Each structure stands twice: as structure tokens, then as C-alpha cells.
Amino acid sequence: MEKKHIAVAMGGYSSEYKISLNSGEIVCNALDKNKYEVYPIHILEEGWYYVSKDGTKHPINKADFSFIKGSETIHPDAVFNTIHGTPGEDGYLQAYWELLKIPHTSTDYYQAALSFNKRDCLSVLKNFGVRAANSYYVNEGVEINIEEIIKKTGLPCFVKPNRSGSSFGISKVNEMDEIMPAIENAFTEDSEIIIETALVGTEVSVGVYNNGEEIIALPVTEIVSENEFFDYEAKYLGKSDEITPARISPEETEMVQKEAVRIYKLLNMKGICRSEFIIENGKPYFLEINTNxxxxxxxxxxxxxxxxxxxxxxxxxxxxxxxLK
Incomplete structure (x- = not known):
């Protein structure tokens, strides 16, 4: 059997590019070398490269996503996409690969763009009865009415960039006078902001994937942050306990897995996605979905x-x- 050429895309243009390089490296090491020729592809603002074992950078031809290895030109059979944030999680690269007819492991471009925009994703899901926190939206350049925000969300609340990952630019606000600095902080990551009621309960995360025949939820992880919330430090610098399986009842486990599968189907997702929820008073409230x-x-x-x-x-x-089927 001839080995398939797999490009593992990593990096990206966002604050998360280093995290993505780690993800990409893990995938490169784990893929079955008996089945696949694996090529690490760095997609960075400074350029797109295939990085060979000795660290040499070979430029990617953006016309067809090919690259030179030794004396041959490699045209990947598929892309394993591990880019968090833009341009690999928000639809840009998905659309590009779809135009080139190169299959990729992430969801399609429209689903990626929709789910990357928290506001739009919540607007769609709320129509299907998915529970979520009360939210208020602010765009840069628009007058901000703090009283109106607090009336809608109450305190404490979270101020988040609408389109960013890894908890960059997020603040938890407990007092009214903290809200403007939090908004300014979020605007450093995005020109659109979402402000949400802080839910009180158990935070959980559920992976969902398609195994070719059915859509399956993975075991549930409980997130216990040492910090006020599951922020960047908590995610990547060990400032949280992630407990798998979560310390919740079998009924709650089943309920949150079912809801995660339902959301995956409602949004018509592909590949592996991870949904975050807070279980408050025995009911799951959806926070967001990550498609990479x-x-x-x-x-x-x-x-x-x-x-x-x-x-x-x-x-x-x-x-x-x-x-590859």
C-alpha cells in the first residue's frame, strides 16, 4: 500500500501560534509512519514552509499547497489541521483547501467561521433551545452604556473578545468600575466584544468526533481553575486541575454528552470539536465550541x-x- 502524504498544518497568525506548534508536533509524532508520510507545515505571518527534519524551511507554493522535498514536488493527499485561531480555525484556510480540493481534518469553512464568532454561534444555537448565559454585545467605536450592560448581564460578568481563543483578553468583572478597563483589554484582541453573565457551577469540556459511522462524545473533563476562571495561565501553565472523567453524576455526564453531540449535529460539524459548558443547577449551559x-x-x-x-x-x-475515503 502506497503511503499517503499528510501535511500537518500548524502555527497561525494569532496569539496562539506557539500552542499550535506544540499541537502540530504531537500530531507529527503520533501519526502512523507505516501508513503516512508526514510533513510539518508552518503557516506563519512571515511565510508558509515545509520544515524538514534538519530544520530547513522549504517554501510552500500557495497556488496548489505543494512544496519541494529533495528532488520531488509533494502534493499533499490531505491536511491535518492543528492551527488554533486565525487563519486555521476561522474558515480562511478551510475555504482555500476546499478550493484546491485537498481534504482536511477540520470542519468546513462556513461552520468554522460561524463557530469562531461566539456571538453568531450563540444566536444560531439559542433558536434550537440550547441554554447559554445572558449576553450583551459591543462593537468598537460604539458608545458604551455601562448601566444597560449591567441590567442585561448582572455582576459578576465576563468580558471577552468575540473572536479569539485560549482566553486571551478575557476578564472577570465583579464591580461596576472594573467594566471599562475590561472592555479596553478585550479590544486589544478583537473589535467585537461579548459580555456574559458569570454562571456558577461546574465547568466541563466535551470532545465530539465522527468515527465514520456515528458521532461520538468522548469522556467529560471537569475544569477546576486556581485562578478566577479558566484563563491562559490555567490552560497552559498548569494553574488548573483538569479531571477526566469529571466528578459529576452519570445522569449529568450523559446529559452534557448528549447536548455536545446535538450541538455538533446542529452546526453540521466535522472532525474533532470540543464544547465547553457550565452545569448550573443540574442543567448544561453552553459557553463555546472549538473546532481545532x-x-x-x-x-x-x-x-x-x-x-x-x-x-x-x-x-x-x-x-x-x-x-481519505
Whole structure:
């Protein structure tokens, strides 16, 4: 059997590019070398490159996403997309690969763009009865009425960039006078902001994927942050406990897994997605969905896959086989 050429896309143009490089490296190491020729592809603002084992950078031809290796030109059979943030999680690269007819492991461009925009994603899901926190939206350059915001969301509330990942630019606001600095902080990441009621309950995260026949929820992870919330430090600098399986009842586990699968289907997702919820008074409230969740050693999805009895090699193989068919 001839080996398939797999480009592992990593990096990106956002504050998350280093995290993505870690995810990409994990995928490159885990993919089955008997089945696949694996090529690390760095997609960075300074340029797009295939990086060979000795660290040499070979430019990508953007006309067809090909690159030179030795004396041959490689045209990837598929892309394993591990880019968090723009341009790999918000639809740009998905649309580009779809135009080139190169299959990729992430969801399609429209679904990626919709889910990357928290405001638009919540607007769609609320029509299907998905529970979420009360929210208020602010665009840059528009007059801000603090009283109106507090009336809608109450205190404490969260101020978040609308389109950013890894908790960059998020603040928890407990007092009225903290709201303007929090808004200014969020505007450093995005020109659109979402302000939400702070829900009180157990925060959980659920991976969902398609195994070719059915859509399956992975075991649930409970997130216990040492900080006020699951921020960047908590996610990547060990300032949180991520407990898999979550310390919730079997009924709550089943309920949140069902809701995560329902959201995956409602949004018509592909590949592996991870949804975050807060379980308040026994009901799951949806926070957001990540269509390119972290895959580094510290990340939640690898822990859930292991808890489900899969090696990463086996799990990543399922994701690739889905698109190579």
C-alpha cells in the first residue's frame, strides 16, 4: 500500500501560534509512519514552509499547497489541521483547501467561521433551545452604556473578545468600575466584544468526533481553575486541575454528552470539536465550541481519547481515514 502524504498544518497568525506548534508536533509524532508520510507545515505571518527534519524551511507554493522535498514536488493527499485561531480555525484556510480540493481534518469553512464568532454561534444555537448565559454585545467605536450592560448581564460578568481563543483578553468583572478597563483589554484582541453573565457551577469540556459511522462524545473533563476562571495561565501553565472523567453524576455526564453531540449535529460539524459548558443547577449551559482544539500533551482532547481507551495514533488515524475515503 502506497503511503499517503499528510501535511500537518500548524502555527497561525494569532496569539496562539506557539500552542499550535506544540499541537502540530504531537500530531507529527503520533501519526502512523507505516501508513503516512508526514510533513510539518508552518503557516506563519512571515511565510508558509515545509520544515524538514534538519530544520530547513522549504517554501510552500500557495497556488496548489505543494512544496519541494529533495528532488520531488509533494502534493499533499490531505491536511491535518492543528492551527488554533486565525487563519486555521476561522474558515480562511478551510475555504482555500476546499478550493484546491485537498481534504482536511477540520470542519468546513462556513461552520468554522460561524463557530469562531461566539456571538453568531450563540444566536444560531439559542433558536434550537440550547441554554447559554445572558449576553450583551459591543462593537468598537460604539458608545458604551455601562448601566444597560449591567441590567442585561448582572455582576459578576465576563468580558471577552468575540473572536479569539485560549482566553486571551478575557476578564472577570465583579464591580461596576472594573467594566471599562475590561472592555479596553478585550479590544486589544478583537473589535467585537461579548459580555456574559458569570454562571456558577461546574465547568466541563466535551470532545465530539465522527468515527465514520456515528458521532461520538468522548469522556467529560471537569475544569477546576486556581485562578478566577479558566484563563491562559490555567490552560497552559498548569494553574488548573483538569479531571477526566469529571466528578459529576452519570445522569449529568450523559446529559452534557448528549447536548455536545446535538450541538455538533446542529452546526453540521466535522472532525474533532470540543464544547465547553457550565452545569448550573443540574442543567448544561453552553459557553463555546472549538473546532481545532489543542492536541498538545497538556490538552484536554488527548486526555479524553486516552480515557476512552484510544492511543493518539489510533484516534488521529480515525480522523484522517474519515477524509481519505
Amino acid at each position: 482544539p489543542g492536541l498538545s500533551a497538556e490538552s484536554i482532547i488527548p486526555k479524553q481519547a486516552r480515557e476512552a481507551g484510544m492511543t493518539l495514533t489510533h484516534f488521529f488515524d480515525i480522523l484522517l481515514q474519515n477524509i
